[in-house]
Amino acid sequence: DADVTQTPRNRITKTGKRIMLECSQTKGHDRMYWYRQDPGLGLRLIYYSFDVKDINKGEISDGYSVSRQAQAKFSLSLESAIPNQTALYFCATSDGMEQYFGPGTRLTVT
Amino acid sequence: GQQLNQSPQSMFIQEGEDVSMNCTSSSIFNTWLWYKQDPGEGPVLLIALYKAGELTSNGRLTAQFGITRKDSFLNISASIPSDVGIYFCAGRVTNFGNEKLTFGTGTRLTIIP
Numbered sequence: 001d002a003d004v005t006q007t008p009r010n011r012i013t014k015t016g017k018r019i020m021l022e023c024s025q026t027k028g029h030d031r032m033y034w035y036r037q038d039p040g041l042g043l044r045l046i047y048y049s050f051d052v053k054d055i056n057k058g059e060i061s062d063g064y065s066v067s068r069q070a071q072a073k074f075s076l077s078l079e080s081a082i083p084n085q086t087a088l089y090f091c092a093t094s095d096g097m098e099q100y101f102g103p104g105t106r107l108t109v110t
Numbered sequence: 111g112q113q114l115n116q117s118p119q120s121m122f123i124q125e126g127e128d129v130s131m132n133c134t135s136s137s138i139f140n141t142w143l144w145y146k147q148d149p150g151e152g153p154v155l156l157i158a159l160y161k162a163g164e165l166t167s168n169g170r171l172t173a174q175f176g177i178t179r180k181d182s183f184l185n186i187s188a189s190i191p192s193d194v195g196i197y198f199c200a201g202r203v204t205n206f207g208n209e210k211l212t213f214g215t216g217t218r219l220t221i222i223p
Contacts, residue, residue: 040215041215042114042216043153043211092152098155099155101145101153104151
């Protein structure tokens with residue numbers, strides 16, 4: 001079984017809808033991250049969490065919110081989706097050394 | 111936000127050829143990482159470098175941490191079809207409690223039949 005799982009893997013939604021992307025990990029890591037990937041821009045950090053009570057904004061947090069429900073779960077929400085949030089979204093975990101990525105969620109906002 | 115300059119953006123090579131790519135930054139990093147991403151998957155860590163001048167190998171892959179701490183290089187020898195994908199560099203300024211990564215824009219490797 002994969003150590004970092006993301007659901008859904010693909011999602012198409014309409015402008016203005018609220019959507020939640022979920023991430024779960026079995027690695028036992030305290031640190032979790034959400035990234036967005038756009039063609040030609042690499043990965044950019046949206047939010048990160050170093051433990052259940054810790055939430056920090058990344059470089060592109062506007063329009064997003066997160067919830068760290070447990071050590072193993074970190075959710076990303078788009079309160080009111082807009083077309084320029086169409087992208088690949090990756091969750092990652094870390095033991096304080098390196099980051100390990102999930103398989104990604106492809107989100108399309110029409 | 112800060113981005114690393116990664117080059118080349120894409121490469122078209124024949125199977126068996128050697129590959130070189132690099133990343134440069136205007137800032138100093140204390141860690142350099144190289145990831146590979148296959149289509150439809152998340153990035154997978156290939157090599158991690160923690161010390162200026164360090165040269166580390168992982169099979170046919172060799173990466174180096176530049177002496178200036180502002181650059182890193184990845185070489186792939188004798189390329190094979192499964193090397194196809196996008197390669198990302200990432201840098202980290204390791205401050206206490208801070209381990210945010212800055213990613214390069216990627217090098218897309220294609221092998222021509």
